[in-house]
Amino acid sequence: MAAQVYIYPSILNANFDDLENEIKKITPASDALHLDVMDNQFVPNFTFDIARAFEIINFTKLPVDAHLMICDPDSIAPKYAEQGTHSVTFHFEAANNVATTISNIRSNGAKVGLAIKPATSFQEIEEFMADIDMLLIMTVEPGFGGQSFMHDQMVKVRTAREHIGRMKKEKPLLQIDGGVSLVTIAEAALAGANCFVAGSAVYKSADPAKMVDQLRKLASENFVVKN
Ligand code: DX5
Ligand code: ZN
Numbered sequence: 001m002a003a004q005v006y007i008y009p010s011i012l013n014a015n016f017d018d019l020e021n022e023i024k025k026i027t028p029a030s031d032a033l034h035l036d037v038m039d040n041q042f043v044p045n046f047t048f049d050i051a052r053a054f055e056i057i058n059f060t061k062l063p064v065d066a067h068l069m070i071c072d073p074d075s076i077a078p079k080y081a082e083q084g085t086h087s088v089t090f091h092f093e094a095a096n097n098v099a100t101t102i103s104n105i106r107s108n109g110a111k112v113g114l115a116i117k118p119a120t121s122f123q124e125i126e127e128f129m130a131d132i133d134m135l136l137i138m139t140v141e142p143g144f145g146g147q148s149f150m151h152d153q154m155v156k157v158r159t160a161r162e163h164i165g166r167m168k169k170e171k172p173l174l175q176i177d178g179g180v181s182l183v184t185i186a187e188a189a190l191a192g193a194n195c196f197v198a199g200s201a202v203y204k205s206a207d208p209a210k211m212v213d214q215l216r217k218l219a220s221e222n223f224v225v226k227n
Helices: 016-026 050-059 075-083 098-108 121-130 151-166 185-189 206-220
Strands: 006-009 031-036 064-069 087-091 111-116 134-138 173-177 195-198
Touching: 006 031, 006 173, 006 206, 016 050, 016 075, 016 206, 050 064, 050 075, 050 151, 064 075, 064 098, 064 111, 075 087, 075 098, 087 134, 098 111, 098 121, 111 121, 111 185, 121 134, 121 151, 121 173, 134 206, 151 185, 195 206
Parallel strands: 006 195, 031 064, 064 087, 087 111, 111 134, 134 173, 173 195
Antiparallel strands: none
16 A cells, blocks of 8 residues: 655745635645744744734644744744644754753644754754654755755655654654655655655646645655655
């Protein structure tokens, strides 16, 4: 049986003035909505303040996967969990106390994602693998959509997948984010990713829902569970 893969469109490159409609386009085809929250401090870009982010979380019918590219996730991430966000991902590089933030997200009812930038190694976060629901390996420098996929991150994806293969209990999802397209998704799935964020590939296409289906097909043909 083919292993399940997950496609999470990012609305970063959607039309922000018509988000309800933009989200509707991908809702039936997608597993979750990836919401990029940027504070213009942790990354040199700004997307939503917390009030607008909560509005989006509340109006979409899809589960929301919040990707917090912000300073001080320790105090802010649990608020996203409280709001009914499906999964809350924060950056290892931004957190003061990773273990406490993981536990505060979980106790407020959300799944926990931990993200690492391209320069951060898997070994730095390995100790947290048993406590999270998803590891996000960035395949671009966080901050902007439409950048080129960093093929060199596939070594890290492979290392993470091997680690997950050795885990006995709950196995976290392995998500990648940045530059995912029909050209790059098979390579990432082969390396062991099973959850894919795609922004411009989806929203720059003439038929976003069809693009999600095509990405899913390629990912599932190339992802082979090794555990
Ligand atoms: C980048 C964001 C991504 C972004 C990906 O910092 O985290 O989620 O939307 O966009 P694409 O798919 O265009 O690289
Ligand atoms: Zn993202």
